[in-house]
Amino acid sequence: MIYLLIVSLLWAFSFGLIKDQLTGLDPVFVAFARMGIALLIFMPFFRWEKFKAQWPLLLVGAVQFGLMYIFYIYSYQWLKAFQVALFTIFTPLYVTLLEDLLRKKFHALHLGVALLSILGTGIILWTEIDSRQIVMGFLFVQASNLCFALGQILYRKIRLNSKSINEEAQIFAALYLGAVLVTGLAAVLSVSWSAIFLTKTQIWTLIYLGILASGFGFFLWNYGALKVNAGTLAVFNNLKIPLAIGVSLLIFGEKTNIVRLLAGGTLVGLALWINEKFSYKLKS
Secondary structure, rough: OOOHHHHHHHHHHHHHHHHOOOOOOHHHHHHHHHHHHHHHHHHHOOOOHHHHHHHHHHHHHHHHHHHHHHHHHHHHHOOOHHHHHHHHHHHHHHHHHHHHHHHHHHOHHHHHHHHHHHHHHHHHHOOOOOOOOHHHHHHHHHHHHHHHHHHHHHHHHHHHHHHOOOHHEEEEEEEEHHHHHHHHHHHHHHHHHHHOOOOHHHEEEEEEEHHHHHHHHHHHHHHHHHOOOHHHHHHHHHHHHHHHHHHHHHHOOOOOOHHHHHHHHHHHHHHHHHHHHHHHHHOO
């Protein structure tokens, strides 16, 4: 669980950095740059002779990181930033339902804590929405959520059932290669490269996001996903949101509703506690 907590804190800082430093850059370029930098970090560990064992992970990376980013980015054509954040709260539901579907076994506890984490995050983020503007954006965000959730579950399934792949860094080179192939294709088709001009601050921000938030962040996240059950994984998918708001409040000087932040954050924490307590009892 400690790995998921570390990444949640890491991602909490990323929201503020993206908003402050990368506004105006083509979002598809940002996604491609993040994945490209992450791939450069892990590519030295890649072994082509073991590609036959890694090709399923290539597809997982393409879905979890590549397609997820593309759907997420295009949702901004129809939604405001707070609406995108709001609609990402359904990821825990997809995590637990996909896990149950693959295992062909229903876990009421995991579903319950996922719904509780959604309620807690919704309390923090909910505001008035003009429903006439959001249908397409909502669908794109849910596609993004499904890609991220499916990638996590497939990675767990492949890794827990495989004895032929043992080096995590090598595995993630394959994952990021899949993500780069997808985001790279999208960038070639849509990015106006002649319009890309980066300041020094933007370059350092992209390096931070590529190395830490994307590179080691996703590495630790997927590795941590192997160490917990689907209920805990579902809750942590939403924990980053109250943490991000707290960081924006304390570090980046933004304003928020403290009462709703505390109330919603308490519910997310309660969901995690309930899952850990009763999952342990069910195993005993």
